[in-house]
Amino acid sequence: MRWTIAKKRCAAYNHGSTQISKFFWAPRPPAYISCVVESPPVVFHGSPQDSTRAMLSGLLHIHVEEQPVVVCSFMATLRLRITNKRPKKKGCQECMHQSTELKTWTFLAAATELPTGQHHFPFSELLEGSLPASIDMPLGSISYHFEAVAIVLDDRNRTSCYPAKFERTVLIKRSIPEPLSSLRTVLSFDTGINIMAQYDQVIYPTGTKKMTLGLNGLRMCSGTGNALSQWVVRVVTWKLDENITTNFAACHTHSNLAVIGREGEVTLHKKIRTLGYECLTDAWKADYSTTNGTVEVMLEYGVAGSPHPSQLAKYACDVNAYGYIKSTHVLHVCIALSTQSASETKPLGSRPATCTLSMTLPVTLTEPGDSALSWENESLPIYRDSCESPPVYIATMSVGGL
Ligand SMILES: [Zn+2]
Secondary structure, X not given: OOEEEEEEEOHHHOEOOEOOEEEEEEEOOOEEXXXXXXXXXXXXXXXXXXXXXEEEEEEEEEEEOOOOEEEEEEEEEEEEEEEEOOOOOOOOHHHHEEEEEEEEEEEEOOOEEEOOEEEEEEEEEEEOOOOOOOEEXXXXXXXXXXXXXXXXXXXXXOOOEEEEEEEEEEOEXXXXXXXXOOEEEEEEOOOOOEEEEEEOOEEOOOOOEEEEEEEEOOEEEOOOOOEXXXXXXXXXXXXXXXXXXXXXXXXXXXXXXXXXXXXOOEEEEEEEEEEEEEEEOOOEEEEOOOOXXXXXXXXXXXXXOOOOOOOOOOOOOOEEEOOOEEEEEEEEEEEEEEEEEOEOOEOOOOOOOEEEEEEEEEEEEOOOHHHOOOOOOOOOOOHHHXXXXXXXXXXXXXXXXX
């Protein structure tokens, strides 16, 4: 009998979030499973409506240690799990989880004797691009779980079986391509001021994007056409907000519980997280030499402080998991203005007026697409990739005058 080091979490030593694990020697099972994922990171390219599919492939190994074992069955499954972190009944697994089986592989359906050594079982699946990406948010999460189970006959009594298991999560990302040109939109306000906003709708968790705001109609004229006063920009602020919504139904046992915010049999939860914010006092250029007067504001926006890979991400890319979990993003821009005399030598007689122009612009937060190639769009290798040209046969002798 071989021995191995096993780890056991000890609840008695839990102190806050710190868990103390105990290590001890345990008999190594006669057969165990390992897995190697051979495909590149799973990334869907494009929106769920028109996304490419992504390949998941790898090798499962059954390691038989000392003597042959009989494996009654060997199967693997890939499941999508949508988790509600605010269930109606705390601790109820049925209220918390919605699980969907995406793929089942049956490697061994009948009892099979496996000799000592390593046995390979390849698996692959093309995942539909409409599936939601993995996500972990305060109200809920979306995750993919790959589980392989071999039912092994116990070699001591040959009447009972034990399961050999392997489990891992599969991270799935979505990358929405950046449009070829930035979006332009014009907004008009009651003050007579028009704003032409030009900005990138697709943003990434790292890096910033540029926005240009062109303001005109800033001068207020008298009936004779002479400018009396003009609007002057004082402060510009932008804020990137993440709107998280979960919409889960309770399980059959707890569906009659009264919960605040309940809509029929489902409970709606909402949360807003601010991912980035900035207050600017000098990010513009003004030109009042024209009839209307113009101001051009330039700012950079994005997710503040890219998280370290070891830390929990403080953002969630855009996702909509069948209405259960939804994450969207908007950019709020506010421009505070006040009036001043159009003539520098002639001060404004009355108290200056103030106004705030607010804009809410939808943006899409997504993963950058340069980390992985689309499996379906990847071209097949050509000769130049492996050798210079196709093989060439050169005649070195002629037979019979040919
Ligand atoms: Zn329940």
